[in-house]
Structures are given as C-alpha cells and as structure tokens.
Amino acid sequence: MHTSVGLGNPTALKARLYLETTVPSYLAAWPSRDLIRAGHQQITREWWAHRRGDFDVFISQLVLDEAAAGDREAAQGRLRVLSGLPLLDLTLEVGVLANALVISLALPAKAATDAAHIALAAVHGMHFLLTWNCAHIANAERALAIDACCRDHGLDTPVICTPEELMGD
Numbered sequence: 001m002h003t004s005v006g007l008g009n010p011t012a013l014k015a016r017l018y019l020e021t022t023v024p025s026y027l028a029a030w031p032s033r034d035l036i037r038a039g040h041q042q043i044t045r046e047w048w049a050h051r052r053g054d055f056d057v058f059i060s061q062l063v064l065d066e067a068a069a070g071d072r073e074a075a076q077g078r079l080r081v082l083s084g085l086p087l088l089d090l091t092l093e094v095g096v097l098a099n100a101l102v103i104s105l106a107l108p109a110k111a112a113t114d115a116a117h118i119a120l121a122a123v124h125g126m127h128f129l130l131t132w133n134c135a136h137i138a139n140a141e142r143a144l145a146i147d148a149c150c151r152d153h154g155l156d157t158p159v160i161c162t163p164e165e166l167m168g169d
Contacts, residue, residue: 017055018088018121020131021066021078023163028077040132040164047163048081054168055128059085060120062113088124090116097123097153104149111136118160122150126158130166138162 026037026044059082067078094116101107101115114136121129131137138160150157 014054014056015127016125017057017128017130018117018124018126018158019057019059019063019082019085020117020129020133020137021063022132023130024063024067024078024081026132028074028081030074040162043162043164043167044132047167051163051166051168057085058088058124058126060088060117061090062116062120066113088120090120091123093153094119094123097150097155100153101146101149104145105136105142107136118146118150118157121158121160122153122155125156128166129158129160130163131160132162134162 023044026041027048029041032038032041064079064082064087067082068075097119098112098116101118102112105115107115114133117131117133118129118137120126129137136142143160146160147157
C-alpha cells in the first residue's frame with residue numbers, strides 16, 4: 001500500500017523540510033529591539049514549538065558552518081538548536097544545480113551559498129525549504145527562475161517559504 005505525504009493525516013508520512021540557517025539564527029538570537037526582527041523571532045519560536053514535529057527536518061554541513069560563524073555564544077546557541085538533525089549530502093549534483101542557479105538568477109558571488117541551499121533541498125527531494133532569507137531564497141521575483149532552473153535539471157522545486165507561511169491553521 002502506498003502512503004502519501006500529508007500534514008493532516010496522522011498515519012501519513014511527514015513532509016520533508018530543509019531548514020536554512022536563518023531559521024535557527026532567529027530562533028537562538030537575543031531578543032531584538034527592531035519590531036520586524038522581533039516579530040520574526042516570535043514566529044520562529046512558535047513554529048519551532050508547535051509545527052516542527054509535523055515535519056522530517058534536515059540540514060546540511062553548510063547550515064552548520066554558517067551557524068558556527070560569528071559570536072561564539074550566539075553560535076553555540078544556534079548549534080544547540082541544530083543538534084541531532086540529519087545532514088543532507090553535498091553531492092556533485094547539488095554543486096551543478098547550485099552553479100546553474102547562481103547563473104540563472106544572476107546572484108552575486110556572496111550569495112552562492114544561498115543557491116546551494118536551494119540546490120540541496122531540490123536534489124534531495126525536500127517538500128519545503130524553510131528560510132527567512134527573502135533576498136535570494138524566499139523571493140517571489142526569483143521563484144519562477146528558481147523553478148525553471150530546477151526543472152531544467154529534472155528536479156521539482158521545493159515550496160520555499162518562511163515559518164510564518166508554514167504555521168498551519
């Protein structure tokens with residue numbers, strides 16, 4: 001018997017979600033005085049507490065590397081949040097798609113890791129890519145180009161969204 005992925009059926013397989021670095025960064029960050037950032041932090045905490053268990057959550061070595069950078073205490077908090085999550089492999093296919101995304105999206109060199117996050121999620125068949133990076137990843141103006149590039153490589157594009165968009169009912 002085939003079991004489909006679904007969020008409302010307790011006997012269904014969980015949807016697979018790739019967690020990009022900005023999510024644990026908001027989760028583990030010191031409270032912000034900036035109202036928008038503080039709102040993102042609160043939404044992230046609520047998603048983590050109430051929705052994370054509805055998904056099979058994956059990360060990559062890129063997420064761990066980015067999370068480990070910067071202030072030592074903050075990095076330790078981010079790495080604690082990520083502890084125990086399974087890693088997706090950085091394969092040759094991921095590299096090929098990431099390079100194609102950089103070119104097709106005309107991304108600056110500093111955004112190559114953002115393309116790699118998208119590539120990791122697509123190559124490994126993730127249903128969702130969860131991020132607060134709205135400049136290069138969860139960007140409606142880039143969505144069609146991202147989807148076209150993934151399809152050109154024979155891959156489905158994961159739903160790229162923020163925790164706010166994945167809060168459920």
